[in-house]
Amino acid sequence: MIRYGVDVGSTTAKIVSLTPELRYRIRETREWETLLEGIPSHEIASTGYFRHKIPHRVAATEITTAIYGVREYISDPEVIVDIGGQDTKVIDVQRNNFIVNDKCSAGTGAFLEFIAHHFGLRVTDLSEIHEKATRTIKINHTCSVFALSEVVSHLVDGCRVEDLIASIHQAFAERIAQMIPDDAGEIVLIGGTAQNRGIIRALEEILGERIYTPPNPQIINALGALRYGEEREEW
Amino acid sequence: MKTVGITALVPPELVFACGFKPFDLNNIVPTSDVRPRNKLCAWTAIWREEIMNGKLDLDSLVVVAGGDCHNALVDGERAAEKIPAFYLFYPFDGDKDYLKSQFERLSSFLGGIIDPEMMKTVKNVKKELIKLDQMRVRGMVSSELGFQYLISGSDLQGDPTAFREELSRIPQEKGDRSSMHRVALLGVPPIHHDFHREAEKLGLHIAFDEMPFEFIRHTGASLNELARDYADYTFARELKYRFNFLEEELKRRRVDAIIHCTQFACHHTLEDGMLREYLQYPTLTVHSDLPGPVPEQLKLRLEAFSEILWRRR
Numbered sequence: 240m241i242r243y244g245v246d247v248g249s250t251t252a253k254i255v256s257l258t259p260e261l262r263y264r265i266r267e268t269r270e271w272e273t274l275l276e277g278i279p280s281h282e283i284a285s286t287g288y289f290r291h292k293i294p295h296r297v298a299a300t301e302i303t304t305a306i307y308g309v310r311e312y313i314s315d316p317e318v319i320v321d322i323g324g325q326d327t328k329v330i331d332v333q334r335n336n337f338i339v340n341d342k343c344s345a346g347t348g349a350f351l352e353f354i355a356h357h358f359g360l361r362v363t364d365l366s367e368i369h370e371k372a373t374r375t376i377k378i379n380h381t382c383s384v385f386a387l388s389e390v391v392s393h394l395v396d397g398c399r400v401e402d403l404i405a406s407i408h409q410a411f412a413e414r415i416a417q418m419i420p421d422d423a424g425e426i427v428l429i430g431g432t433a434q435n436r437g438i439i440r441a442l443e444e445i446l447g448e449r450i451y452t453p454p455n456p457q458i459i460n461a462l463g464a465l466r467y468g469e470e471r472e473e474w
Numbered sequence: 475m476k477t478v479g480i481t482a483l484v485p486p487e488l489v490f491a492c493g494f495k496p497f498d499l500n501n502i503v504p505t506s507d508v509r510p511r512n513k514l515c516a517w518t519a520i521w522r523e524e525i526m527n528g529k530l531d532l533d534s535l536v537v538v539a540g541g542d543c544h545n546a547l548v549d550g551e552r553a554a555e556k557i558p559a560f561y562l563f564y565p566f567d568g569d570k571d572y573l574k575s576q577f578e579r580l581s582s583f584l585g586g587i588i589d590p591e592m593m594k595t596v597k598n599v600k601k602e603l604i605k606l607d608q609m610r611v612r613g614m615v616s617s618e619l620g621f622q623y624l625i626s627g628s629d630l631q632g633d634p635t636a637f638r639e640e641l642s643r644i645p646q647e648k649g650d651r652s653s654m655h656r657v658a659l660l661g662v663p664p665i666h667h668d669f670h671r672e673a674e675k676l677g678l679h680i681a682f683d684e685m686p687f688e689f690i691r692h693t694g695a696s697l698n699e700l701a702r703d704y705a706d707y708t709f710a711r712e713l714k715y716r717f718n719f720l721e722e723e724l725k726r727r728r729v730d731a732i733i734h735c736t737q738f739a740c741h742h743t744l745e746d747g748m749l750r751e752y753l754q755y756p757t758l759t760v761h762s763d764l765p766g767p768v769p770e771q772l773k774l775r776l777e778a779f780s781e782i783l784w785r786r787r
Contacts, residue, residue, distance in 0.1 A: 288770075302778035303785070326771070335756050335782045339775060 241296060241472055242282040244465025246304070246458070247271045247289035250324030250348065251431070255461040263458045284468025286460050288325075297468040301460050302330055302337050307470075308463025309427050312453040318423040320415060320442075320450075321460070322432035324348040329418040338418050346414035348432050350386075354407055357387060358400060365404055369437030372405030386410065405437060412441035419446065427451045429459040477531060477632070478584065481521065481546050482538035483688060483707055484562060485700050486630055488577055489536075490592035492584035496629040497532065499524075504667035504765045514739035515545040516665060516764050522549035525556055535559040536580065540566070541710025543741055558583075564710035574701035581697070592634070593695045599634045602641045603627050603690040610681065611727050613651035617670040617680035619644065625663060627689030651679045655783045658682035658724050660749065661735040661742040664760065666768040673733075676773070677780045681727050684720070685709075713745060717752040724753065731756040731783055733776075738763040756783060 244255045252271035255263045266274055271293065275283070280294030286304040301321060305328070309316045319330040327346045330337045340346050348362075355362040376393055378386050390403050419426065426448055432438055433456035443450050453459060478494045489496040499521035506520050513519030524530050535557050537550030541564030550559060560583040565572045581587055603624060610620035623641060630637040657678045663685050664670075670680055688707060694700035708716040724732075732755045736743040746759050758779040760772060768776075 288774075300774055300778040300781060303781040335786060337775075337778060337782075339771065 240282065241284050241465065241468035243278060243284070244304070244461040244463065244468065245271075245274065245283050245285045245293060245295070246287040246301070246461035246464060247285070247293055248287040248301075248323055248325075248460075251457070252287075252289075253458045253461040255458050255465055257465065261455075261462070263455065263461065265457065284464040284471075286464040286467075297464075297471045299464060299467050302328060304460045304463030304467055305330055305429060306332055306463065307466040308459035308461075309429065309453060311459075311462055311466065313425070313427060313451065316425060316427050318419060318426045320419065320426060320428045320430075322346075322348055322415070322428070322430040322438075324352075324431075327415060327418065329415075329420075331420055331423075334420075340414075340418060346411060346418070348430070350411065351407075351432065351435070354387065354390070354404075357390075358404075363434075365408070366435040366437050368401050369405045369408055369435075371401040373399075374402050375406045375409045376402065378406050378410035408435070408437040409441045412438055412445055416442060416445045423448065425451060427453065429453065429456045431457040433457070476533040479521070479525070479530065479532040479535045479557075480538070480629065481518070481536070481550060482542040483628060483692070483704070483709070484536045484538060484580075485577065485692070485694075485704060486628065486634075487593040487596040487693060487695070487700060488581060488587075488697075489584065490596055490630075490634065491587045491590050492581055493588045494533075494584050495632040497530075497632060498626075498629040499530070500663075501625070501629070502530075504665055506765050509764070515543070515737050516762075517662070517737065518543070518545045518549040520765070522553045525553040528556070532557055534583075536583075537561050538564070540564050541707060545739065560584075564707055565705060566710065566712065568705045568711060568715075570701045570705045573705045574697055577697055577701055577704075587697075590696070593700070595634050596630065597693045597695055599630055599638045599641070600627065600690050600693045602638060606641060606644065607687065607690065609646065613654075613679060613681075614646045615644065616647050616649070616651075617674045617678075618668075619647060621663075621670045621680065621683055621686065624683055624686035624690060627686055653677075654679035655731055655780060656681040656727065656729045658684070658720075658727070658729040658732050658755075659735060660684045660720065660732055661745075662737050662740065664735050664768075665737065665762045665765045666772070667765070668767050672768045672773060673776055676776050677784075678731075678733075678776060680733075681729055682723065687723070713748055714752075717749065720753060724755065729755065731758070731779070733757075733779070734759045736761050756786065 246253045252268050253265050254274045281296045283295045284297040285293050285295035290298040305319050305321050316332050321328040327340045428450050433452045439450050475495045477497050479499045480496050486496045503520045508520050510519040510523040539547040539561040609615045654677050659680050692704045694703045708719050
């Protein structure tokens with residue numbers, strides 16, 4: 240019987256159970272094995288980049304588990320945006336369509352990690368720093384490395400770090416917005432980056448739509464794997 | 475027998491009838507490890523590079539300039555510095571007289587027709603390829619095995635008689651494909667040499683390969699017949715003409731979904747939006763660049779697409 244949903248992605252590993260209330264644990268990806276100690280493989284539904292590598296009874300891609308996970312909170316989602324460590328996925332649930340951006344890091348969690356590291360910050364601090372911004376500057380480069388060079392040149396010109404972080408969030412959101420269908424209705428944002436209020440606000444301004452973020456957005460795929468696994472057992 | 479390199483659809487009937495052996499340059503690309511310094515599309519840049527470096531034993535070159543892409547034309551012009559080249563232009567409007575004049579010029583470039591019976595020989599081999607295509611549609615042959623031979627419809631591996639004998643030895647493959655999703659592969663052929671195998675592993679049976687079907691469905695036993703038939707080459711025509719053709723073909727083959735293969739710096743990428751609007755099927759767009767085995771990111775997309783199609787059942 241499937242009891243656990245496990246999502247081992249490029250950056251973090253998550254395990255979720257519903258016994259009966261939601262319980263979860265998160266570790267860095269390199270420690271994923273510690274999450275599974277004492278758990279038999281036939282109780283695991285897996286997802287994420289490592290879905291076929293870790294012990295499991297059922298495996299599914301993050302595109303499928305995102306839909307199942309979001310449905311725990313919204314019965315009929317239209318568009319799901321999953322910002323992961325190494326890629327960003329936009330899932331048009333109504334049209335059974337999806338786009339994955341993995342050729343460029345500019346719209347992924349890796350870009351924000353890169354920027355945070357450059358400024359000596361934690362990626363979890365970026366949202367709070369954004370709140371102190373008084374203006375945004377247009378970041379023209381769409382490549383992460385060149386965007387950083389552009390940011391440095393603005394620093395040389397005397398720009399405040401807070402304004403630059405807000406500007407980077409704006410550029411990041413513009414990148415993501417290009418992947419979202421023009422007629423998208425309710426948009427759900429998941430993945431660790433969905434905890435960044437600065438990104439959410441920038442996306443809402445660009446799209447003119449409210450973005451819904453479920454509780455614990457970083458474990459939605461693990462939760463979805465669990466629900467998917469339960470359903471597969473009934474087939 | 476002299477060898478002529480071809481860059482896209484060039485009637486093998488005519489090439490063989492002129493005493494030449496066609497060699498489809500694209501067939502070297504999916505397994506190539508050449509990384510050209512100056513490139514847009516990897517398909518054209520790699521064969522250009524191989525010609526420039528003298529790696530291919532060719533006597534001449536036929537560049538499909540009209541009806542393929544501008545990248546091929548420019549890379550072909552560069553390659554023409556090394557070997558004699560002819561530029562073949564298909565008509566955008568399907569003008570058969572114009573195409574006949576193009577084929578006459580091509581024939582002159584190759585020294586003229588010396589063995590017209592070869593046209594019938596090639597035509598008969600293509601009939602066998604059509605049968606193979608139908609076997610694959612019915613699931614009697616795997617996606618991979620079918621593709622391996624259908625893609626050779628452009629040059630018949632340089633020897634129609636030997637190729638026909640090989641076709642007659644293809645066994646029907648065991649394995650139930652009735653539960654798989656039936657998928658049409660549109661656009662450029664995938665640049666990843668194991669694409670069909672990987673797709674089938676994930677439950678996607680390729681029941682239609684657009685480009686190879688263009689290779690095998692056009693034929694003729696005279697210049698007039700060739701001009702009449704090849705004028706319908708859909709890649710050279712306006713998009714609506716091609717989409718109308720595809721709409722019927724996809725219905726006929728009862729496909730469930732489309733995989734649209736595009737390339738970096740290729741006009742097929744621009745066509746994606748129109749194709750999706752016109753052909754109302756679940757569609758996965760694949761955007762590739764360099765050759766090699768199917769990368770993990772693409773496997774993820776194929777697997778996710780297969781899951782989506784399961785959920786629709």
